[in-house]
Each structure stands twice: as C-alpha cells, then as structure tokens.
Amino acid sequence: MKVTNRLTHIATKVNFEAAMTEDQLKAAFESKDLASFPAMLDIKERTEEHVQMLSLDDLLSFAKASGVAAVTFDVTYFPHADDAEVARQLRGLASDLDISADVIKDVCAAEIQEYLDLDAKRDADVPVHSIVECYVGGTAFAWYGLSDYPRLKRVVLEKLAHGGQKAKRDFVLRASRAQVELMDDEDMPADIVLR
Template identity: 70%
Template sequence: MKITSNLTHIATEVEFEAAKSEEELRAAFDQAGLQGFPAELDIAERTEDHVQMMSLDTLLGFAKASGLGAVTYDVTYFPHADEAEVDYQLNQLSRDLEISPEVIRDVCAAEIKEYLALDAKRDASLPVHSIVEAYTGGTAFAWYGMNEYPRLKHVILRKLAQGGQKAKRNFIMRASKAQVDLLEDY
C-alpha cells in the first residue's frame, strides 16, 4: 500500500511481466471467462500507478468480479530497426532537444551502430509490449506486459548528457544567439 502526504511525484521501479501474443492473451481471457476485443492502446499514455495492476491474472479476476464480460487489448510488434528508423528517431529527438540530427549522429555514431547491431539480434516475432484494459466506473484498470528491446533514445540521451565537442559548440552557439536576440529587443 502506498501512502503519500504531499503532492510530489514518487518514482517507483516497476517490474513488468513479459509481453504476451494475441493467442496467449485470448487463452488467458478464455480461462477467466472473459471476451477480449482488440483496441489501439498506448502504453506511454497508460502507466498511471493508481489504475495499474501488475498481474494479468489479478486484472482478469478483478474484471470478472466487477461483473465485466469483456476487456480490451493491444499487442505491439517492432520490426528490426534500419537507417530509416534511426533517421526518424533522430529527427524526433532533434526536435525535442533543439539540436541538429547531424550533431546527434556525429556525437553518437558508435552508439547508433551498437543499437542497430543489438536490435538485429532481437527476435522480431515476439511482441515488444502488450496491454489489457478493463473499464469500470469510468476508470481504466490495466495490465502491461513488456519484453526487453534496445531503445535508441535512451542510449543517445545518456551519451549527449556526457557531452561532446560538437554538442557543446551547438549549445554555446544557441545560447549566444539567444543573448543577441534578447539584446535586440531593447
């Protein structure tokens, strides 16, 4: 049980069960006497601790005891990453950090190469994550299953936090431009 006395966010480490395929989920639903309906659910938007149940069996038991006859689910597979995927992720990260993708690619070249090699070894036939949700009383109760997979963004952010001459120069140039823009306002 969690008890908090203020409104600060408490980061908790969460252990996820392994992601399940649609067939495995359907078997679990059948065993619990529930129907499962596919839905497009986003794990990034559904990790609220107060509605999260960490065991699929517990969630399905809760749904059944609550009088529900069905749950929704989503299973996500990722194909192996390629240069187009790297470009896509670098462009997103570039926009978020306001650093050019060329600088990120240059500073993190070894990490990108390692990421592609690691991802090539991953079994792409296994789901990356799966989600099951039960809705009752206007609240979504959810189970999340995740399998490990390399995440380029995490590797790059770690490397950029360590710095690099081009990244440092880019930040200095941006700060200098911001100062000049500020002075022009007066």
C-alpha cells in the first residue's frame, strides 16, 4: 500500500529493469503463453498515457490474468554517436534552452568530447530501451526496459547547472560577443544607443 500526506508530486528516482533484446522478450512472452507483435512505440510520446509497471514479469502476469491474448513490443538500438548526431542533439537542446547551439558547443566542448569517448566504448549491439504494451479495458499498461548509455543532454545540462561562475561568465562573454558581432553586421540606425 502506498500512503502519502503530500498534495504535490515529488520526483523520485525510479530503477528500471534493463532493456531486453527481441529474443529475450519473446522468451518472456512464451513463458506466459502470450502472443506478441512488434510495433512502433515511443517512450517520450506515450509515458503520460500509460499505467507503467516496473517489472516485466508483473506486466505479463497482469496481462495474462486480465485475459489479454497478445502484447506489442519495440526494441531500440542506438548507433555510436558521431559529429552529425552531436549537432542534431545540440540543435534540440539549443531550441529547448533558447540559446545558440554554437554557444553550447563552445562552452561545453570538454563535456561533448567526454560524451563521444564514453559512447564509443558502449556496445551498440545492446538495446538502449525496450517497451512492452497491452490494453485492458481501454487503458494502456506498459513496461519500459532501459539500459544505461551516455546522454549528451544530461552532461551538458549538468555542466551548465553546476558550472559555477566560469560557465556563467563564458555564456555572458559569448552572448555579448555574439551581440556585438550581430550589431556590427547590421546597419544600425544612428539614434540607437548601446548600454
């Protein structure tokens, strides 16, 4: 039983089971005598609409006890990151933070290189996440398996959040420099005074 005396949601760390390969998932489904079908499932788009179970065995036992005959699943692998992947992730992060990707790349160059080095050591044949899903009475129930892998967004945000005065100063200097360069490039009206 879960009891709370708080009216606000408290974020807590949740330990997910490791992601599984398609063969491992199929063996788990067969052990519960459940049919399975591959599907295009996305954690980011679907987590808000699911009842999430932290154990695959619990989900499959629940599905079986509820009369579900089949489940859907998805297994995702990530290739090793390269410069194009870093650029893609930085564009997304820059959009989220409303700052230039070049500024992030400049300030967090060491963290980006550390991310690339860590990711190069990762076994790309191990899935990064697996999803299993079933519907009972119109409600979606899901299990997510996640394997640990380097995340550029995490290391960059940690640097920016805990970078102290150096990160703050670097951002201010680069933003100021970018603003001056922008003003140098444009034909500024004579009546504008820079403060």
